[in-house]
């Protein structure tokens with residue numbers, strides 16, 4: 235399939251590669267695009283067969299832009315050569331990534347940047363504010379960027395869009411989970427900016443975004459599971475399910491946001507219902523007690539608790555992901571409360587228990603959080 239090419243530039247460490255991984259998926263990162271020509275250390279081309287654009291990752295661009303010039307020159311050469319080879323490696327869109335730290339350098343370096351990409355005269359520019367965890371900082375960064383573009387007549391019309399994103403969930407210092415955001419918008423807008431013949435159909439984009447949402451949902455569950463494992467490790471001899479409540483609450487809220495469920499009284503009740511089953515219902519307690527009864531486990535209490543805690547957070551998150559996806563795609567509604575209860579129940583009891591009993595034995599005695607996480611997600615993930 236013929237595709238558009240998106241040039242991704244920005245200072246080193248702003249999160250270009252992380253963003254590309256979220257937009258195209260992990261598989262795409264492992265497998266470089268087939269016609270990326272000779273291997274080049276200045277840029278890499280990635281693609282996913284299900285979406286209409288490739289992403290060109292430029293590496294190691296420091297403030298001062300010397301290396302950027304090198305990377306951009308290499309991409310220019312790649313573009314030019316392709317014309318000879320009758321393949322089309324034209325650049326259709328540029329993503330300029332800045333974060334709230336590097337945006338302060340933006341007004342000073344915008345000249346050099348515009349100069350570097352000057353061969354692509356009418357190519358639209360999307361400024362992507364990466365790692366936009368805090369609202370204030372993000373707004374501030376947006377203002378700086380817009381001002382810098384407006385400062386020159388020739389720059390102003392090039393700025394097509396400013397989008398703030400979080401590519402990968404993060405746990406803040408106070409234990410809050412900060413979910414991914416802005417990715418579906420970025421995909422949609424980029425597709426719309428491609429030359430008409432290259433654009434993917436609306437329904438294909440929607441399908442693609444669905445798959446990305448699913449991946450982001452799993453990423454959130456994974457981060458929350460690790461937090462659950464941590465909470466379990468420091469816990470008392472018996473897992474206190476209430477200790478997991480804050481983690482589960484943020485986990486569910488984050489997944490809820492990924493699936494763009496509209497806020498309403500019913501939606502809130504649904505979230506609470508999911509949370510209640512995970513914390514106070516009998517189901518949770520059953521998981522606890524039966525796990526302790528599995529014979530032949532030679533693990534310390536802290537390890538078992540960590541494993542159980544992680545498992546509950548994981549099973550709950552996976553169930554919530556499934557539930558919200560069904561609602562997002564219109565197969566179910568937020569009023570299908572009985573169905574929701576059943577899904578959570580199944581996830582916490584049968585599915586979780588079946589898999590747990592086999593995988594708990596694979597945990598080594600001095601397992602650390604990472605090993606426990608692998609045991610939890612590995613055993614439960616492969617449904």
Ligand SMILES: Nc1nc2c(ncn2[C@@H]2O[C@H](COP(=O)(O)OP(=O)(O)OP(=O)(O)O)[C@@H](O)[C@H]2O)c(=O)[nH]1
Nearest residue numbers: 246247248249250251252293294400401402403404
């Ligand atoms: N949690 C989280 N971490 C991020 C995000 N974006 C970037 N990071 C982290 O920031 C660091 C730098 O990200 P990269 O994606 O490697 O940055 P880059 O722009 O590709 O850097 P160069 O390749 O050196 O130009 C990594 O440790 C990432 O994990 C994000 O959205 N969420």
Ligand SMILES: [Mg+2]
Nearest residue numbers: 250251293294
């Ligand atoms: Mg990189």
